[in-house]
Amino acid sequence: MFAEYDIIVVGAGHAGCEAAAAAAKMGSKVLLATMNMNTIAQMSCNPAMGGVAKGQIVREVDALGGMSGIITDETMIQFRMLNKSKGPAMWSPRAQSDRMRFAEAWRLSLEQTENVDFWQEMVTGILVEGGRAVGVRTSLGINIRAKAVVLTNGTFLNGIIHIGEKQLGGGRAAEKSAKGITEQLIELGFEAGRMKTGTPPRVDGRSLDYSRMEEQFGDENPSKFSYTETTPLQNQRSCYITYTNSEVHEILKTGFEKSPMFQGRIQGLGPRYCPSIEDKINRFADRDRHQIFVEPEGWNTVEVYVNGFSSSLPEDVQLKALRKIVGFENAKMFRPGYAIEYDFFPPTQLNLTLETKLVENLYFAGQINGTTGYEEAACQGLMAGINAHNKINDKAPFVLKRSEAYIGVLIDDLVNKGTEEPYRMFTSRAEHRILLRQDNADIRLTKLGYELGLADESRMKAVDKKIEETAEIIAYLNNKPLEPGDINSMLESMGSAPIVEKQRAGQLIKRPNIEIKHIAAAVPSIAEYLSKFKADSVEQAEIAVKYESYIEKEYAMASKMSELENYVIKEKIDYRNIPALSAEAKEKLLKVNPETIGQASRISGVSPADISVLMVYLGK
Amino acid sequence: MFAEYDIIVVGAGHAGCEAAAAAAKMGSKVLLATMNMNTIAQMSCNPAMGGVAKGQIVREVDALGGMSGIITDETMIQFRMLNKSKGPAMWSPRAQSDRMRFAEAWRLSLEQTENVDFWQEMVTGILVEGGRAVGVRTSLGINIRAKAVVLTNGTFLNGIIHIGEKQLGGGRAAEKSAKGITEQLIELGFEAGRMKTGTPPRVDGRSLDYSRMEEQFGDENPSKFSYTETTPLQNQRSCYITYTNSEVHEILKTGFEKSPMFQGRIQGLGPRYCPSIEDKINRFADRDRHQIFVEPEGWNTVEVYVNGFSSSLPEDVQLKALRKIVGFENAKMFRPGYAIEYDFFPPTQLNLTLETKLVENLYFAGQINGTTGYEEAACQGLMAGINAHNKINDKAPFVLKRSEAYIGVLIDDLVNKGTEEPYRMFTSRAEHRILLRQDNADIRLTKLGYELGLADESRMKAVDKKIEETAEIIAYLNNKPLEPGDINSMLESMGSAPIVEKQRAGQLIKRPNIEIKHIAAAVPSIAEYLSKFKADSVEQAEIAVKYESYIEKEYAMASKMSELENYVIKEKIDYRNIPALSAEAKEKLLKVNPETIGQASRISGVSPADISVLMVYLGK
């Protein structure tokens, strides 16, 4: 019934959408097979993209030529740059999205992508011939052939929804779960596991008293995700902050004896860093309140997302507790929170291209690999789409290094260390995070995306211009002499020591609280000079100048690391004698006795910090 | 967990949405409980509202204060007034909608309706105490209490989807079916039946060759559905027309041996007037082509609805046949057509208020009553919502007469005659269709809606103004003398006989092809006079003048009918001796031997035409 495709992508979540778009743009004929075309790119949980480390991933996806940044920009209702008071490695863009518009924009964008066809049906199996994936089989028994298959089933494989003592089959509230695929993969020799995640209740915004909460505005001059010419927000919607209290906690505790987690009905491990409210109460028994973010779900809808109140306690307990939160006294629920358990496949069964080791031309991306989060899913989808396309066209694998991108860190962690709980990205996972900033993802990655045939020429030109401008501005700043008379009153007003003889502008920018904008305000000729350049280039130059020494050190470290990657550990070390190693690292290193630093670094439980310690110990 | 509601509406299809909105606006506290809040007001089948007889219903719903007309106006992409070349009783508005926007607009509108709460979950049973509905029970086992319950489950009750030899459980493609309710209602003593309906495949507009099809534009000066101040379309999208051919038919026939309908796997009766393509080929074997309307699903999506090609043949047969249609040579499908079988409850179990006879305060509306079509569902929902509200507030039942509204015809037919196949509205079902026009629904019904507390004051004022203006224009036209010299050249150019002495404008408008606009163009003083009035009032006056005799006759007939309703048939009639009666009517009348004309008219199989014959026979 179907002609052969180049690539079939199963599932149109965040991973599947990026995979399909990327492979199609690179020239593959793609079929996106998904259960329900009305739920393409549904945000299963909170209607937000980005956040700490996750925002950096979205910027990287965008820089490579992916779509998530553009779609977010087009449909966001609030934008904030998190951690602006910290160093630039921590700056993290985050947007609140209009849930319906986000899904619609993704769908329309895919529809406009040449080479993407759609098929609405459940996929129930993979066609495998000679150890190679050659297509999929659907619930109607249709065989659709392709040269490669990308699985992005999200939380749908044998999904079970838990609320209190009740269990319902489903891949998401009100959606069917998917059957067949896990069973077949196990037969093929794959190892499968079980994980869980949860989501809070949705409430009716009309029933909340916002005047009793703290308003959280979007940024005054909102930035955005995409390096392309998307337009920043003109108007924004506010979020609100409130808190649980001990009364809330006491009520929640009355549901513990019916909790599917505490009573052991849920086998799968949940995300430790995204705990349910009952988890938080349990684990942090001494804390008498937890923060709740009250987030609108769109421009016009009254539906509200209660961030921080994920729960799978009985629905009546959820509601009763909710109504004890300040501002929620009369809250009406649209539906309770729930937990969902689903199958995943330990990602150590993958190559760094996200191709499975067992079945050639079969790729896994997204939550199926044990990750959690839209951004984590999206970037894996992008990488799987790229690699599937390259593979069937006999092109080189596309792998990003840990020093090149959070995406590289994520995939390296997954493939080499596996994960026992839902994996989400943190800045702390990236040893080179000073290099992996949201401001320079285009400089790091757009050239690679362009060479792949994914990022288009206009992106490349924009980056080239940014690089050029940045260099020019840096040179200018490092040269430009400032007279004490011109600058000292500004310095004093900022509480910074005055200069006694003339100094280069670049020198002053290195001072902690002195920014380029302060200097420009004081010295009109600098302001005039800078006005010729794009704001991005000026920012880039400022960061380069201000953090020069950190960045240089980090580059040196990165190159040393890549050298060390192959450094052979000749001596037999008694790791117990290195006190600075973590207990877990000592144990694992002793057990594995790695032959190289590279191997050591990939042992699960051995952190980048442990590797640094080891390197010091080895005198490197 | 919930406080008691006044009314719980189960299901948020077209019936449920209107029911919830109406009852809430009248002041009831309403809970709209539906399986999936993302599918509120989903159009299950074609993305279009209105059409012959159905368009009139939407106008009536609007006139009473319902929402379907407003939502359609806000989200349509094409508008056409069908049958404009026929008399005004046949004029029928029809709009192509943007499917996603339609659903979104309904949801946002309900969210903005005070008194409507939402709950997303499957309802599995009705709470009944002392023969009275007092709430519902959900899949989580929650009991939610209310004074009345409106069931609008659509095609979801034990829905089974058929494609060729395959069967899948589901209420709609990719959606779960609903279980529990039928079984409970049967236990309570209800009779349930099985019906089926079907839908065509969806295809990728990018794969069609529109240049080989006939373009069907929207109206040049598009009208709209709502009597309120919605704005008519500025831009429109075109539909396209193409045809099946004998090659298409031959291919489809190869699938007949796997057809769930022809092989008896589907028990339920389907809509005779909305047949599948295989049905059409089978029943009209002599026709070598059938018309296909190629309809866009929205402003931007490439998804296309293949109107006229509903099918439940195997998917590969559907695709192969589709590709033999001119313009479809390279068609790509998003999903195949399918048939769906579902439970309905013969509507003879209802009162004219749509309350069930068996269980007090329990109302059924929409497809659950054996109807088909969004418009039929919407108007029932509206009436059930109104009546449920009135009932629990000890107010009089709200029943529309057959001479007042298509809605009256529909409910009277359902309740008194029942239906054996999915019931859809036709103009021929309404014996007083000359009165039940799309142009005067506001005059007929808005006052009633206003008195109910449903239509707001601005609607009432607009109608009063229209009535006033219309009367004024009619008087003017019937008075205004026209001189031969002023008007004869226009009459000649229209091929109409010249006048020899002066005549009233009203007289000339009665001529078949002479319209008010022709006269106004010829006589500037008339044009100037009319320019003071709203176009609707002018049109209304023109219809009143032009069709005066028909309309008056029909009014007389209607009042006679309502007299006859109670007319006792004293003599014992041998109906076989009345040749003009249909065979079916003779048989049924003989069998039932009705006591009044009213009773006779409500016998299934006895048409309005038969009643006219009977009346003539009885000398009335």
Ligand SMILES: Cc1cc2nc3c(=O)[nH]c(=O)nc-3n(C[C@H](O)[C@H](O)[C@H](O)COP(=O)(O)OP(=O)(O)OC[C@H]3O[C@@H](n4cnc5c(N)ncnc54)[C@H](O)[C@@H]3O)c2cc1C
């Ligand atoms: C209840 C819930 C709570 C969550 N909470 C959080 C949270 O707190 N924090 C966080 O970061 N992340 C959370 N997530 C995770 C986040 O939603 C996912 O990480 C992300 O959506 C994964 O993207 P994906 O593309 O891998 O899969 P998904 O977004 O799940 O998409 C999978 C897609 O595949 C389709 N599909 C599945 N199987 C088949 C099949 N056999 N045939 C055809 N189509 C198929 C589905 O219809 C769907 O379109 C939560 C998810 C859920 C469901």
Ligand SMILES: Cc1cc2nc3c(=O)[nH]c(=O)nc-3n(C[C@H](O)[C@H](O)[C@H](O)COP(=O)(O)OP(=O)(O)OC[C@H]3O[C@@H](n4cnc5c(N)ncnc54)[C@H](O)[C@@H]3O)c2cc1C
């Ligand atoms: C495949 C298909 C083809 C069709 N073809 C045509 C056609 O050709 N011509 C035509 O005129 N009409 C057609 N129709 C019919 C048209 O879609 C319906 O007449 C119309 O949608 C009925 O409206 P409704 O409100 O009664 O039900 P629906 O629109 O079906 O809505 C029912 C709602 O109730 C919800 N629901 C159901 N059960 C429960 C429960 N237990 N708990 C909570 N929520 C529940 C559902 O989720 C849904 O929101 C077709 C329908 C289908 C499914």
